[in-house]
Amino acid sequence: xxxxxxxxxxxxxxxxxxxxxxxxxxxxxxxxxxxxxxxxxxxxxxxxxxxxxxxxxxxxxxxxxxxxxxxxxxxxxxxxxxxxxxxxxxxxxxxxxxxxxxxxxxxxxxxxxxxxxxxxxxxxxxxxxxxxxxxxxxxxxxxxxxxxxxxxxxxxxxxxxxxxxxxxxxxxxxxxxxxxxxxxxxxxxxxxxxxxxxxxxxxxxxxxxxxxxxxxxxxxxxxxxxxxxxxxxxxxxxxxxxxxxxxxxxxxxxxxxxxxxxxxxxxxxxxxxxxxxxxxxxxxxxxxxxxxxxxxxxxxxxxxxxxxxxxxxxxxxxxxxxxxxxxxxxxxxxxxxxxxxxxxxxxxxxxxxxxxxxxxxxxxxxxxxxxxxxxxxxxxxxxxxxxxxxxxxxxxxxxxxxxxxxxxxxxxxxxxxxxxxxxxxxxxxxxxxxxxxxxxxxxxxxxxxxxxxxxxxxxxxxxxxxxxxxxxxxxxxxxxxxxxxxxxxxxxxxxxxxxxxxxxxxxxxxxxxxxxxxxxxxxxxxxxxxxxxxxxxxxxxxxxxxxxxxxxxxxxxxxxxxxxxxxxxxxxxxxxxxxxxxxxxxxxxxxxxxxxxxxxxxxxxxxxxxxxxxxxxxxxxxx
Amino acid sequence: xxxxxxxxxxxxxxxxxxxxxxxxxxxxxxxxxxxxxxxxxxxxxxxxxxxxxxxxxxxxxxxxxxxxxxxxxxxxxxxxxxxxxxxxxxxxxxxxxxxxxxxxxxxxxxxxxxxxxxxxxxxxxxx
Numbered sequence: 016x017x018x019x020x021x022x023x024x025x026x027x028x029x030x031x032x033x034x035x036x037x038x039x040x041x042x043x044x045x046x047x048x049x050x051x052x053x054x055x056x057x058x059x060x061x062x063x064x065x066x067x068x069x070x071x072x073x074x075x076x077x078x079x080x081x082x083x084x085x086x087x088x089x090x091x092x093x094x095x096x097x098x099x100x101x102x103x104x105x106x107x108x109x110x111x112x113x114x115x116x117x118x119x120x121x122x123x124x125x126x127x128x129x130x131x132x133x134x135x136x137x138x139x140x141x142x143x144x145x146x147x148x149x150x151x152x153x154x155x156x157x158x159x160x161x162x163x164x165x166x167x168x169x170x171x172x173x174x175x176x177x178x179x180x181x182x183x184x185x186x187x188x189x190x191x192x193x194x195x196x197x198x199x200x201x202x203x204x205x206x207x208x209x210x211x212x213x214x215x216x217x218x219x220x221x222x223x224x225x226x227x228x229x230x231x232x233x234x235x236x237x238x239x240x241x242x243x244x245x246x247x248x249x250x251x252x253x254x255x256x257x258x259x260x261x262x263x264x265x266x267x268x269x270x271x272x273x274x275x276x277x278x279x280x281x282x283x284x285x286x287x288x289x290x291x292x293x294x295x296x297x298x299x300x301x302x303x304x305x306x307x308x309x310x311x312x313x314x315x316x317x318x319x320x321x322x323x324x325x326x327x328x329x330x331x332x333x334x335x336x337x338x339x340x341x342x343x344x345x346x347x348x349x350x351x352x353x354x355x356x357x358x359x360x361x362x363x364x365x366x367x368x369x370x371x372x373x374x375x376x377x378x379x380x381x382x383x384x385x386x387x388x389x390x391x392x393x394x395x396x397x398x399x400x401x402x403x404x405x406x407x408x409x410x411x412x413x414x415x416x417x418x419x420x421x422x423x424x425x426x427x428x429x430x431x432x433x434x435x436x437x438x439x440x441x442x443x444x445x446x447x448x449x450x451x452x453x454x455x456x457x458x459x460x461x462x463x464x465x466x467x468x469x470x471x472x473x474x475x476x477x478x479x480x481x482x483x484x485x486x487x488x489x490x491x492x493x494x495x496x497x498x499x500x501x502x503x504x505x506x507x508x509x510x511x512x513x514x515x516x517x518x519x520x521x522x523x524x525x526x527x528x529x530x531x532x533x534x535x536x537x538x539x540x541x542x543x544x545x546x547x548x549x550x551x552x553x554x555x556x557x558x559x560x561x562x563x564x565x566x567x568x569x570x571x572x573x574x575x576x577x578x579x580x581x582x583x584x585x586x587x588x589x590x591x592x593x594x595x596x597x598x599x600x601x602x603x604x605x606x607x608x609x610x611x612x613x614x615x616x617x618x619x620x621x622x623x624x625x626x627x628x629x630x631x632x633x634x635x636x637x638x
Numbered sequence: 639x640x641x642x643x644x645x646x647x648x649x650x651x652x653x654x655x656x657x658x659x660x661x662x663x664x665x666x667x668x669x670x671x672x673x674x675x676x677x678x679x680x681x682x683x684x685x686x687x688x689x690x691x692x693x694x695x696x697x698x699x700x701x702x703x704x705x706x707x708x709x710x711x712x713x714x715x716x717x718x719x720x721x722x723x724x725x726x727x728x729x730x731x732x733x734x735x736x737x738x739x740x741x742x743x744x745x746x747x748x749x750x751x752x753x754x755x756x757x758x759x760x761x762x763x764x765x
Contacts, residue, residue: 244707
């Protein structure tokens with residue numbers, strides 16, 4: 016809380032007077048909860064009352080961000096006393112101003128009474144995992160019942176739709192989106208506003224709005240969580256997009272593997288229809304919009320825009336060349352606007368709170384160039400070798416170190432951090448010395464990785480970088496649609512080379528060939544799947560060349576992971592002869608008498624590692 | 639449900655406060671079980687069943703039980719949030735049936751937080 020307060024003190028107030036020259040600051044919460052509880056009415060009342068008592072020059076009213084104490088809102092903190100008022104309403108203000116601001120007597124009945132006993136339980140704002148997060152797309156996470164539309168409405172839901180339908184022309188909505196600098200959260204990072212603008216300007220009577228909920232990256236699940244936890248935020252975003260581009264029909268392409276999300280989405284659509292928030296003549300403003308759910312069959316490539324549309328048309332999910340734009344010739348050859356779930360979930364907020372607010376979060380400057388920065392927040396699925404796995408939403412520009420160590424709590428079991436893989440299977444691997452990199456679309460691309468959908472896989476010293484590259488390439492070989500040669504054949508060759516390297520059969524010079532093949536696949540593939548597929552190989556080659564060299568030249572795996580290059584052995588000095596490993600070995604490959612050092616018969620050993628796991632003396636090693 | 643007009647949105651906001659917000663409603667305690675895919679696979683359904691059983695057993699009528707989605711910290715599921723009126727909500731993690739019963743008896747019924755199972759109190763910073 017103090018951080019929020021400090022930030023505001025010293026800033027210019029609306030009248031241009033330095034805040035430090037006021038004797039008292041009224042820090043009024045302007046978070047969603049408090050605003051829907053009437054913060055702005057309270058602000059007006061405060062200013063009215065302060066003026067009445069001629070206190071305007073002495074007492075400043077400052078609107079702050081959320082205190083994270085939402086159930087007690089509207090909240091106001093009076094500084095410098097640090098008095099915390101809760102559950103305020105307009106009618107409390109005349110009394111409050113007269114008593115506290117004028118006569119200096121805090122009003123006890125409006126104060127927050129901290130529970131009497133001392134707590135060992137920390138505040139959520141004191142916990143690293145929550146402290147550095149900023150929830151925009153996930154604003155309702157854990158707070159509303161996703162199956163009750165009224166709970167969404169109670170947190171300003173569908174107000175943005177009401178606002179665009181009553182106060183804004185479609186062109187104005189597009190302008191706001193362009194100015195906001197919001198970029199596609201599905202991975203491409205294309206400015207959403209520009210896409211809407213192009214689609215709006217594309218000729219054609221019938222246009223479509225499509226939501227890409229085909230979240231295929233292993234380890235990424237933010238879209239699923241948004242649909243499961245707050246489906247209406249996405250629906251509202253789609254409706255606003257439809258109004259902006261001049262469409263009345265939407266499709267949601269969702270993975271077959273998301274049964275719970277599907278169930279909740281169906282319920283959300285049915286409820287929205289009942290309330291007339293989808294359907295004909297929404298809010299009696301002459302705007303029609305409805306959506307249809309289309310279930311995908313679980314092909315990774317169908318997350319690619321043109322493959323997704325092909326799949327919806329009933330054709331095989333194969334992409335096409337990019338020079339034909341989907342905003343002009345998309346689904347059934349009609350102008351189509353395709354955005355990702357998280358992108359749509361951001362839209363209502365931008366409409367309600369404005370460009371200035373949104374662009375205050377994030378990096379760069381998007382005033383003249385929507386590519387000039389990355390605004391807002393991004394949700395990451397933080398997984399792998401990290402203490403706190405989960406979904407984290409952070410402002411753009413936060414460093415990888417903050418995400419992994421402050422939010423993620425660092426690496427478990429006292430191991431050393433080695434690398435982090437961002438952007439899903441076709442993202443790159445980023446080493447330790449780049450941990451202070453500010454995370455945004457352009458910075459990640461610059462170091463050979465990408466934002467992607469926001470997968471973030473943390474790896475420790477036990478992970479072999481060659482093996483990681485091999486794993487992702489093998490995944491992509493399976494998911495390549497096979498339409499273009501570079502991706503189909505190139506990836507197969509890359510996979511073959513990597514498998515050779517991991518099994519110690521690679522010839523000298525393989526790394527050069529590997530690099531060349533990767534560059535060919537990256538530059539000649541038809542779609543982004545092939546275009547980005549070599550990223551895991553190229554980035555590991557760039558940052559962990561020594562590991563590749565060890566595999567190729569010395570036939571060794573430094574991380575001790577590639578089975579063909581390692582042998583297990585027991586350190587005779589450490590072994591106390593407890594016989595545990597000998598009993599557990601599935602191959603009966605361990606020999607030795609009781610209380611005497613044991614030995615592994617390498618001819619029988621299958622390198623399963625069970626002996627190392629069960630040993631109490633840490634006497635089993637790999638070389 | 640009738641078709642909504644714009645002014646109906648504010649009416650729903652007010653109605654919701656009565657049913658879900660403790661300060662304007664009849665509830666004294668609100669229990670939220672986090673039921674995302676992660677929560678459910680970690681056993682949130684059992685947790686929910688136990689909460690319902692505890693409520694029924696206690697005969698209390700001032701407890702609101704509700705569900706919500708993933709609370710973000712998937713590695714500590716199942717999770718539940720207990721909010722007693724006039725107090726900050728408390729998030730409990732790594733739950734099982736036994737812990738739920740204890741939390742219900744101690745926190746929900748008697749108002750004292752079960753520190754051993756609690757992760758944190760307060761709400762997250764949104765917007």
